[in-house]
Amino acid sequence: xxxxxxxxxxxxxxxxxxxxxxxxxxxxxxxxxxxxxxxxxxxxxxxxxxxxxxxxxxxxxxxxxxxxxxxxxxxxxxxxxxxxxxxxxxxxxxxxxxxxxxxxxxxxxxxxxxxxxxxxxxxxxxxxxxxxxxxxxxxxxxxxxxxxxxxxxxxxxxxxxxxxxxxxxxxxxxxxxxxxxxxxxxxxxxxxxxxxxxxxxxxxxxxxxx
Amino acid sequence: xxxxxxxxxxxxxxxxxxxxxxxxxxxxxxxxxxxxxxxxxxxxxxxxxxxxxxxxxxxxxxxxxxxxxxxxxxxxxxxxxxxxxxxxxxxxxxxxxxxxxxxxxxxxxxxxxxxxxxxxxxxxxxxxxxxxxxxxxxxxxxxxxxxxxxxxxxxxxxxxxxxxxxxxxxxxxxxxxxxxxxxxxxxxxxxxxxxxxxxxxxxxxxxxxxxxxxxxxxxxxxxxxxxxxxxxxxxxxxxxxxxxxxxx
Numbered sequence: 001x002x003x004x005x006x007x008x009x010x011x012x013x014x015x016x017x018x019x020x021x022x023x024x025x026x027x028x029x030x031x032x033x034x035x036x037x038x039x040x041x042x043x044x045x046x047x048x049x050x051x052x053x054x055x056x057x058x059x060x061x062x063x064x065x066x067x068x069x070x071x072x073x074x075x076x077x078x079x080x081x082x083x084x085x086x087x088x089x090x091x092x093x094x095x096x097x098x099x100x101x102x103x104x105x106x107x108x109x110x111x112x113x114x115x116x117x118x119x120x121x122x123x124x125x126x127x128x129x130x131x132x133x134x135x136x137x138x139x140x141x142x143x144x145x146x147x148x149x150x151x152x153x154x155x156x157x158x159x160x161x162x163x164x165x166x167x168x169x170x171x172x173x174x175x176x177x178x179x180x181x182x183x184x185x186x187x188x189x190x191x192x193x194x195x196x197x198x199x200x201x202x203x204x205x206x207x208x209x210x
Numbered sequence: 211x212x213x214x215x216x217x218x219x220x221x222x223x224x225x226x227x228x229x230x231x232x233x234x235x236x237x238x239x240x241x242x243x244x245x246x247x248x249x250x251x252x253x254x255x256x257x258x259x260x261x262x263x264x265x266x267x268x269x270x271x272x273x274x275x276x277x278x279x280x281x282x283x284x285x286x287x288x289x290x291x292x293x294x295x296x297x298x299x300x301x302x303x304x305x306x307x308x309x310x311x312x313x314x315x316x317x318x319x320x321x322x323x324x325x326x327x328x329x330x331x332x333x334x335x336x337x338x339x340x341x342x343x344x345x346x347x348x349x350x351x352x353x354x355x356x357x358x359x360x361x362x363x364x365x366x367x368x369x370x371x372x373x374x375x376x377x378x379x380x381x382x383x384x385x386x387x388x389x390x391x392x393x394x395x396x397x398x399x400x401x402x403x404x405x406x407x408x409x410x411x412x413x414x415x416x417x418x419x420x421x422x423x424x425x426x427x428x429x430x431x432x433x434x435x436x437x438x439x440x441x442x443x444x445x446x447x448x449x450x451x452x453x454x455x456x457x458x
Contacts, residue, residue, distance in 0.1 A: 038346055040412050041403035047353030048399040052361065062315055063282050068289045085392065102350045109236040109325070109355075110318045201389050207396055 038098075042090045049086040050102035053079055058110060072180060073187030076152070080191025083148050084141075085198050088208050091138035096151060097125040117159075124155035141199055145192050152188045156181050224266035224328035229337045231429040232325045235262075235436055239321040242440055243314040250450050251443035252313035258439050259320035266328035275319055283312045322358065331356040335411060340422040349411065353402055360402070364394040 038046070057075045064071025086099055104118040128151025135143040163177040202208040224232070239259060246252055263272050331352050338348040368390050406412075425433075 040349060040406050041400070043346060043349035044353050044403035044406055045396075045399045047350030048357050048395060048402070050350060051354040051357045052395060055358070055361070058315075059282070062311065063285050064289055068293060071289070089396065098346065098350070102347075102354060105351060106354050108240060109233070110240055110322060198389070198392060202392075202396075205393065207393065 037094070038090070038092065042092065042095075045089050046086065046095060046099050047102060049082055049089075050099050051106055053082050053099070054103045054106045054110065056082075067180065069180070069183045072183050073190065076184045076187030077191035077194060080148055080152060080188050081195040081198060084145055084192070084195030085202070087138065087144045087148065088141070088199055088202070091144075093129055093133070096128055096148070097122050100125050117155075120158040120162075121155055124151045124158060127151060127154045141196060145195060148195070149188065149192055153185070156185060156188075222265055222328055224262060224324050226428055227328070227432060228423075228425055228429045229325075229329050229334045230341075231425060231433055232321075232329060233337075234433065236318075236321045236325050238436060238440060239317050242443065243317050246443055246447050247310055248443075248447040248450055249309055249313060251446040252310060252317060254443050254446065255439060256313050256316050256320065258435075259317050259324070263320040263323045266324045271327075272320075272323070275323065276316070279312060279316060279319065282315075286311075326355050326358040329355065332409070336420070337422075340420060345412070349406065353406075357398070357402070360398050361395070364391065364398055367394060 056078050060071050060075045060078060064075075083096065083099070087095060100121050101118070104121070128147040128149075131150040132138060132143050132147035135146060138144060160178065160181050164174060199208065239255065242255060243252070246255070260272070334355060335348060335352045338351060343351070368387065371390070372386065
């Protein structure tokens with residue numbers, strides 16, 4: 001396929017999506033041309049956000065110096081905020097699992113331990129996708145925010161389930177684990193608010209129109 | 211990308227290495243950072259990876275990264291001290307248990323700097339294409355590595371813009387830092403996407419792929435040296451002195 005032709009198709013595809021979004025009629029984006037599900041622009045945006053999510057959360061975690069409740073909440077808040085913005089910028093099904101997969105690959109290049117959580121994270125993302133679909137798609141901010149929250153809560157529940165399995169002989173450790181998951185969840189809910197505020201700023205600046 | 215981040219992309223030692231060798235080094239380094247816990251073995255790997263990073267970036271850039279890491283370490287030290295005072299049972303540490311996470315971070319940062327500052331996105335994309343990764347993985351992965359210098363440049367732009375204001379400082383975390391950083395991120399993503407489209411990079415590309423070239427002698431030598439270093443680090447971990455954490 002000719003590269004210039006592909007660029008023209010992508011531009012036409014974006015223009016069509018822009019028109020549809022302005023009319024407020026479309027929640028789900030139309031498929032990209034030539035059999036590709038995502039356009040180049042969307043894939044680049046997913047790559048950029050995956051990098052920033054991983055780099056910023058690792059940095060915040062390091063700055064906390066270990067089991068720091070403030071940075072734990074801040075890390076979750078950052079993750080949810082950036083995921084909400086990404087899902088508004090690329091409003092397509094499977095964006096969340098792809099972003100999590102790319103984040104895991106970046107994690108493999110930076111710090112290999114993150115790879116262990118990938119299966120649970122992707123399963124949680126699929127639940128989040130299901131929630132967004134059940135609520136009516138990507139057309140409304142409320143649906144996206146709830147979808148991300150469902151994915152995050154499912155991921156934390158899976159983590160807690162794993163902790164229960166591994167530390168069932170030490171109830172004291174389980175209580176500590178539950179406390180830290182609770183603190184992380186506070187950051188997650190705070191992230192939903194900051195995500196919505198970011199969306200207001202982006203709409204005000206005309207960067208996102210739906 | 212700002213020119214000062216690079217010495218001369220085509221002439222440095224790291225730029226002469228194949229992208230696959232650098233990716234392998236990154237993966238091996240990140241796994242070693244997770245598995246190893248002795249400061250001596252991590253110190254050995256950090257020293258070698260610093261030499262490699264200096265072969266890709268200017269010493270001033272590497273020094274800036276190290277200063278930033280040191281600032282993060284001091285901040286973490288403060289946080290750990292506060293937590294240790296509040297819940298003594300939670301924090302059992304000595305100086306080594308704080309140094310080890312930062313040696314791990316420096317190892318990963320050195321290797322990532324080497325990869326991102328010395329590998330043109332075109333080469334990385336070509337290699338990922340040659341190993342037959344699907345388009346929807348090639349593009350985000352290439353961008354993820356390429357975006358690190360762009361993000362540093364965005365941060366510098368926001369700092370410069372803040373200096374132009376009357377107070378010469380960032381005014382507020384929300385409107386002064388968080389929102390401009392997100393806007394710059396989205397604009398940079400658009401710029402990178404436009405550059406990719408103009409270069410003919412597309413998720414739908416089905417053209418003929420070039421065969422995967424063999425690794426050069428330089429790549430094989432560096433990989434052999436890395437393997438030897440990993441073995442030496444593992445030996446130091448298991449046969450070297452033991453550093454146990456102490457109560458605070």
